[in-house]
Amino acid sequence: MSEPKQLKMVDVAVEAVKQQITLSTGVLALLLTFLDKIGPTNRECLPWAAIPFAFTVLFGVVCLMSIAYYIDDQQGPFSKVPVLLSGIFQNLCFLFAVGTTVVIML
Numbered sequence: 001m002s003e004p005k006q007l008k009m010v011d012v013a014v015e016a017v018k019q020q021i022t023l024s025t026g027v028l029a030l031l032l033t034f035l036d037k038i039g040p041t042n043r044e045c046l047p048w049a050a051i052p053f054a055f056t057v058l059f060g061v062v063c064l065m066s067i068a069y070y071i072d073d074q075q076g077p078f079s080k081v082p083v084l085l086s087g088i089f090q091n092l093c094f095l096f097a098v099g100t101t102v103v104i105m106l
Contacts, residue, residue, distance in 0.1 A: 006076050013078070014067060017087070020094050021060040024053040027101065045104045052097035059090035 031038075031050055038046065063086035070077035077083045 010067065010071065010077065013087070014064065017060050017063050017067075017090065020090060021057050024056040024060070024094065024097070027097070028053050028057075031101075042104050045100075049097050049101040049104055052093045052100065056090055056093040056097060059086045059093060062086040063090055 028050060031046065031053075035043070035046075063083060066080065066082040066086055067077045070080045070083060073080065
């Protein structure tokens with residue numbers, strides 16, 4: 001693969017990871033800010049949404065660090081297991097967190 005195309009792929013991936021980190025921290029901040037407005041039944045279920053958002057941030061940071069570590073690899077960072085696993089786990093945690101948040105807030 002050509003070098004400019006590889007760099008563009010890395011830029012797109014890094015932006016996607018950063019967007020999920022930003023969204024997750026924003027939702028966590030909103031959940032904590034309006035905690036008093038959430039009903040007692042929903043408040044008991046809140047960790048099922050908040051913890052996956054926290055793991056989304058954690059896996060996002062690990063993914064960014066892994067991309068930076070393997071950026072000079074000839075095959076590119078996306079062929080490395082740490083980048084792939086942290087990206088997959090970040091996406092799974094984010095989807096689970098969004099789903100549980102929607103269910104809890106209904």
